[in-house]
Amino acid sequence: MDNDETVHQRFASVTTAAYLDVLLPKSPDFDALHVLNHGSPEEIAGASQRRNLFFDEKACPQIVLKTPASEEVVRQLLPNVEVVVAAHATDAVPHGTGNVAAASGKHDLTSVTIPGLASSEPVTVGEQTYLVWKQSLHIPWPRTRLQRPAVYFTATLNLCAKASTDVAGKPEREHLPPYEPVPANVLEPLNSDPTFRGKEIYLADDRLIKVSPKPSKKDEVTKPVRGASKRAFPVLPALFTRIRYSSLADGVIASLTIEASHVVDGLFSVRNVDVMAMESGFGGKATVGARIESLADTDWPMQMHAGDETVLLYKLAAPSRKGSSTSPSLLSVAIQATVKLTQGSEVDIDMSWQSQTSDQPSDLEPNYRWSRPLSQQALFSTSGLRSPTPPAEAEALPTTVPQTDGGLTFFFSALPTATQERDLQLKIKCFNASSRSRRFALLPLRSPIQQEARLSSESTPREDQGNGLSSTPNSHCLRAPDVSCDTPDVRIGPLPAGETFETEMNFRVLSTGVLDLGLVRIVDLDTRRVVDVEELPDVIGLASSAHDPPYEPKGTVPSRNDEITKEMDAATDRWRKETGEWLAQRDGSRNASQ
Structure with a gap:
């Protein structure tokens, strides 16, 4: 095991004249290690970078370390170093009055610590040694509102926490020196006082002497290697989500709307949407709440284009017994999607947020009271x-x-x-x-x-109703x-x-x-x-149409104008005619007999 001074010397030799670069390649197939093995380092500097980023994206920056130290020294130092990759947001619009652009400040978004051993194998090109780290980094929304937000990345190579503590010098456990008297008790006379009833009172005399702290050991300050991306990437949302609630008698209906941004030129593929109800438990801990039932049979992945809008319905079941939960529940929503841009990039979106709902199942059959007796x-x-x-x-x-x-x-x-x-x-x-x-x-x-x-x-007075345009009544x-x-x-x-x-x-x-x-x-x-x-x-x-049947008030005999009705009408006329002829013939026979 290497001692502290050896680790410190190796780190100093590696970081001397070292350079740390952060790359965000445009193509997902770009590999800096492959370029170093089969190309030249100049190709890394000339690689195409992303033009913009998206909120809730899983960005994949690549960190490249260039150092003049030998490959063997770099390999021995890897267990004792770490790389911290961070994303920061800033406003691309200058603030201030006149031509003076005041800095908008840096807003930390997220950071990840990568162990040194997670890097690739050291690659020697000429007199330089290269190391490559790859790490996905989630880009959340900034806590402050920015007019034109932009995100840039920083990387820092330093000794890990354990090595830094050892280099600074950890104090060894100290024991009392032998053959030295203990400090005298300055309150010894009080032990004979009957007022204290035999209680032992002790105060060492070294507690009354001002002791100056020992001077700290002055070691060389270990300076880390810092690097950053060459530019700040404009960031914009790729998916918009909103949720609404509607109360029912047996639960609450949650409608989750997912809208693809109309400014993103690409194909959206929503792989999964996970909705879970949470309730605040004892000590503020979230526990699983009401059961969630999906009311839409969706085939995953779900394809969407720019400007498309999809609504997913979920039902939150009512509590098993009344009064079991009166506090509002939290609805946790997680969306995983992939965006294939026409420029060749492929972006992974991982959205996760919570919505608080205070809607409780409504009673659709309310009770009502009679009024007082009326006149x-x-x-x-x-x-x-x-x-x-x-x-x-x-x-x-x-x-x-x-x-x-x-x-x-x-x-x-x-x-x-x-x-x-x-x-x-x-x-x-x-x-x-x-x-x-x-x-x-x-x-x-x-x-x-x-x-x-x-x-x-x-x-409304009648004289006001006849004033024409100056007094138009409400519709x-x-x-x-x-x-x-x-x-x-x-x-x-x-x-x-x-x-x-x-x-x-x-x-x-x-x-x-x-x-x-x-x-x-x-x-x-x-x-x-x-x-x-x-x-x-x-x-x-x-609205009524010409194809509707004629209006027949309730209680009237419906009229029919079909073949059966015509045959019935013809038979009725024929019967009436035959009946009339028979009656006329009978009457003629009676008159003849008389």
């Missing part, structure tokens, strides 16, 4: 201009009305689409889970938006209703306890798009309490 006039007010006070107390849009003895459940359903100028049926199903018979009335009312529009249009004030109800009053009951009743409301579709069906007021005829339901099914109105 007879307010109970059946169908004008809809103003909804009485009960809706504020009957917490928004009921579908399940709780009672102390079981409750009531109303189900509303309709077809997802309806044609303009046609009928639309809103089916209603009521289940009486209470302990007594119930009677209800269902009244269609305008929605709060329609009420506000109606009030605002009626509050929502003049908006016509989407539907008109043909059944203004639906009665249910008496409905016995535990029974179910089904009915429907008929609407006439007047417009296209998402239809506003208004709201339905449920009136308890026994207690005169009401609940307003606004969460009605979503229905889309479609």
Whole structure:
């Protein structure tokens, strides 16, 4: 084993007139060691470099050491040295006023330490010895916002931590010198004092003497070899990601959007997307949280071009029991991709980030409360201009009305689409889970938006409405209703306890798009309490076409214009004609007999 001075001398001989270079070749097949073995060192300096980098890229810089030391000395020194490769971000836009460009500073991104033995075999070319290290380096986003970020690399060759400590001189373990008295106890007289009750008090006299520290051993300072890339590489994002959450009754839907940058000329290949739910455990440690279920059957790898956008859906299952986890969970997303640029480079992208979601599974069947008993006039007010006070107390849009003895459940359903100028049926199903018979009335009312529009249009003075262009009314004030109800009053009951009743409301579709069906007021005829339901099914109105069958109001006999109908009409006419002839012949026979 070499002693410290020998290692120090070898390092000094290797680093004297040494040169450290950092290369980022354009071609992934470029190998500096191969060039040294089969070419000349000048080819390394003239190798094509990358033009730019990407965030979350795994860059592969190559570090080349050039030293005048012999190959044998370099080989013996390798176990005691290490190379530190680091990436730094800077702003390519000068700051400051006038023509003076103030430095934007250096922002450290990441660094990796490479052991000396991880290098290639020493190669001797002429009077110089070369060593090559290869190391992948992840390029994360800088913590500060930069207008035009650029990344450059640095490399440092120095003695490893153990060798540096040995060179500086590690103090040996010291023992007490023999045959020397111990320091005197300056507090010895206090031991005879009865106040301390026999407690031994000791204070050495050398503690009271000022002791100057021993002078440090002055060794030669070991200067490392430093190198950097010849230029700063502009860096830009290759993939954009965003995530959104939607709450459901049995979990949360996470939509992960992956978008390829439109400024990158190449083919994107997404190899894998790993999504995992984490929860903060005891002591801030992350633990595996809710189960993740992928809702998209994707074939990997997934090919994308510049500007393409892909949405992946994941479902976060609800906790097994209520109240098991009230803290927001963390969603960990990891994306591995490869970008094959048209210029010949191939880039590996490794994105990893976390998103915090506080969305909890929503209850799609909320409970609602009845209002206070209303007067007879307010109970059946169908004008809809103003909804009485009960809706504020009957917490928004009921579908399940709780009672102390079981409750009531109303189900509303309709077809997802309806044609303009046609009928639309809103089916209603009521289940009486209470302990007594119930009677209800269902009244269609305008929605709060329609009420506000109606009030605002009626509050506008007539003289202001005729001012032409200087006073244009709001569009929502003049908006016509989407539907008109043909059944203004639906009665249910008496409905016995535990029974179910089904009915429907008929609407006439007047417009296209998402239809506003208004709201339905449920009136308890026994207690005169009401609940307003606004969460009605979503229905889309479609424009009518010439291919649609003729409109036939509900309750009429449908008309038919096919061959069977024509044959039936012809047979009916023939029967009527034959019947008429038979009656005429019978009447003629009776007259002749008389």
